[in-house]
Amino acid sequence: MLQGALAGLAAGGLYAVLGVCLTLMSRLVRVVNFAQAATGMFGTYVAVWLVSDAGLPIWPAVAVGVVIGGSISALIGIIIGTWLPEADTGSRSAVTVAVLLFLISLSFILFGNRPQPFRPVLSGPAFQVSGVVISQVAIFTVVVAVLVALSAHVVLTKTSVGIRLRALSERPTTAELVGIPARTLSVAVWATTGAVGTLVVAIVAPTQSNDATALSMLVVPAAAAALLGGFRRLDLAVVGGLVLGVLQGAAAQLSQLSVARHFLPFLFIVGLLVWSQRKEVWDAAR
Amino acid sequence: MNGAVNTLELTGVTVARGAGPVIRDVSLTVPAGTVTALVGPNGAGKTSLLEALSGVIPVTSGSVTVGGTPITKLSRVARARLGLVHIEQGRAIFPGLTVVENLRLTAREPADIEGALEMFPELDKRRDSPAELLSGGEQQMVVLARAFVSRPAFLLIDEMSLGLAPVVFMRLLPMVRRFAEQGVGILLVEQFTHLALGLAREALVVSSGRVTYQGQAKELLNAPELLHAAYLGGADAPRQ
Ligand SMILES: Nc1ncnc2c1ncn2[C@@H]1O[C@H](COP(=O)(O)OP(=O)(O)OP(=O)(O)O)[C@@H](O)[C@H]1O
Ligand SMILES: [Mg+2]
Numbered sequence: 001m002l003q004g005a006l007a008g009l010a011a012g013g014l015y016a017v018l019g020v021c022l023t024l025m026s027r028l029v030r031v032v033n034f035a036q037a038a039t040g041m042f043g044t045y046v047a048v049w050l051v052s053d054a055g056l057p058i059w060p061a062v063a064v065g066v067v068i069g070g071s072i073s074a075l076i077g078i079i080i081g082t083w084l085p086e087a088d089t090g091s092r093s094a095v096t097v098a099v100l101l102f103l104i105s106l107s108f109i110l111f112g113n114r115p116q117p118f119r120p121v122l123s124g125p126a127f128q129v130s131g132v133v134i135s136q137v138a139i140f141t142v143v144v145a146v147l148v149a150l151s152a153h154v155v156l157t158k159t160s161v162g163i164r165l166r167a168l169s170e171r172p173t174t175a176e177l178v179g180i181p182a183r184t185l186s187v188a189v190w191a192t193t194g195a196v197g198t199l200v201v202a203i204v205a206p207t208q209s210n211d212a213t214a215l216s217m218l219v220v221p222a223a224a225a226a227l228l229g230g231f232r233r234l235d236l237a238v239v240g241g242l243v244l245g246v247l248q249g250a251a252a253q254l255s256q257l258s259v260a261r262h263f264l265p266f267l268f269i270v271g272l273l274v275w276s277q278r279k280e281v282w283d284a285a286r
Numbered sequence: 287m288n289g290a291v292n293t294l295e296l297t298g299v300t301v302a303r304g305a306g307p308v309i310r311d312v313s314l315t316v317p318a319g320t321v322t323a324l325v326g327p328n329g330a331g332k333t334s335l336l337e338a339l340s341g342v343i344p345v346t347s348g349s350v351t352v353g354g355t356p357i358t359k360l361s362r363v364a365r366a367r368l369g370l371v372h373i374e375q376g377r378a379i380f381p382g383l384t385v386v387e388n389l390r391l392t393a394r395e396p397a398d399i400e401g402a403l404e405m406f407p408e409l410d411k412r413r414d415s416p417a418e419l420l421s422g423g424e425q426q427m428v429v430l431a432r433a434f435v436s437r438p439a440f441l442l443i444d445e446m447s448l449g450l451a452p453v454v455f456m457r458l459l460p461m462v463r464r465f466a467e468q469g470v471g472i473l474l475v476e477q478f479t480h481l482a483l484g485l486a487r488e489a490l491v492v493s494s495g496r497v498t499y500q501g502q503a504k505e506l507l508n509a510p511e512l513l514h515a516a517y518l519g520g521a522d523a524p525r526q
Binding site: 164167170181182 | 340341342361362363366367371372374378380381382383387390391392432436
């Protein structure tokens with residue numbers, strides 16, 4: 001059970017990083033990016049193809065995949081910024097659903113619908129504590145999740161770019177009136193989250209699943225993680241992702257629960273929504 | 287500074303909004319270092335005119351130049367970089383940013399921030415509080431200080447007094463004079479007509495989207511009946 005829980009850490013770290021990306025996007029560019037994981041999946045598939053068919057070494061291939069993931073994301077940002085600059089979050093997010101479906105189909109067309117022959121980027125155990133193995137991938141993703149959240153926090157509070165981004169998220173029109181280049185900054189946020197998302201998917205995916213649809217749907221547990229932080233708090237998004245991963249890992253160990261683990265993100269989301277609405281329900285009931 | 291070139295110039299400016307024009311055919315020159323007052327009843331189109339100048343909404347027809355450069359096709363950011371600063375109606379602070387962070391957004395020089403905080407000691411005391419926790423008057427000071435550190439060439443000020451106690455507003459008003467003394471050209475929209483006219487060289491009265499008086503501010507100040515007629519949209523009110 002403990003072994004299972006720790007095995008879930010790799011997935012948890014992945015949920016956490018994607019959850020942090022979703023939180024940043026929701027705060028800074030007013031979008032719930034349903035294509036977040038699909039972008040990572042597509043960049044990863046390109047990297048896999050570069051290794052298997054073009055004979056590139058693994059790290060340069062991942063680097064190309066990351067650039068592609070960042071560019072796809074930036075392109076969505078440009079499209080939304082051009083045609084829906086003042087639209088509400090709902091309409092802007094709807095665009096990303098279309099992109100999600102488009103990327104899944106495109107990957108079927110380009111790479112076929114058989115699962116990709118992933119070669120793990122990181123493999124093997126990192127260390128062993130009293131018989132329980134902790135894998136390199138688990139260490140890597142947890143560290144990346146914490147680092148991404150921390151560095152995002154530092155950038156947002158300490159640097160002038162971060163202050164501009166926060167100003168932009170609070171009052172977009174006023175921000176432009178004081179000379180903040182809204183378009184450029186938003187596209188930079190899209191590109192960065194796209195690149196970070198691709199990097200973690202490329203590294204963790206081989207231990208999870210190698211199916212395009214399954215990888216794209218990683219956005220669901222990521223959204224559950226972001227929801228714990230109310231799509232605002234980065235630290236809680238990290239906690240949410242890790243807890244969800246560990247719970248799933250533990251559930252997988254128990255044969256009665258192993259099917260239920262797929263429903264965990266869903267239960268997590270419903271539970272959080274009910275919890276966050278508890279005051280409203282109380283007020284309405286009076 | 288070259289007096290002839292350094293002006294904000296409007297020629298036949300019309301601004302439409304939804305149903306149709308909300309202010310039409312405004313021609314006006316704001317020279318550097320002077321205050322021009324723009325007054326008129328609610329809904330006259332004052333805010334719409336300022337918003338069209340700063341690029342919040344488009345200018346429907348007519349031309350606007352800043353220091354000779356036509357700006358109606360420029361983005362909001364490009365207009366801001368030309369030194370055109372819009373102090374919006376309401377309190378246009380960034381609520382989650384601290385006082386200092388609000389100023390950092392526009393400061394040309396870090397030293398200017400300290401200078402601005404010296405002018406407003408109450409802000410200096412609360413420099414690291416989020417702006418949303420300040421009083422209304424203090425928030426308006428943040429907005430003025432933010433404009434100050436950006437070293438504007440032209441200032442569009444929209445009802446700075448809105449929702450402020452008169453005492454508080456009277457503290458802010460000298461800042462407008464100070465901006466002008468430093469060579470900033472100011473277009474001042476204000477409900478306290480007499481205070482605005484007292485600061486201004488030229489004045490415009492707009493009513494229902496039309497300019498009903500344009501001329502010396504002093505003249506209007508000395509002739510209340512003229513002001514009254516212009517407010518009511520009097521067709522026979524003199525136009526310069
Ligand atoms: N967003 C909008 N869409 C459509 N019409 C608008 C909008 N905002 C204002 N208007 C209309 O434009 C006209 C001018 O409004 P504006 O706010 O410019 O007047 P104002 O002179 O600033 O008034 P006040 O003194 O009350 O601030 C009004 O008739 C108003 O109903
Ligand atoms: Mg107004």
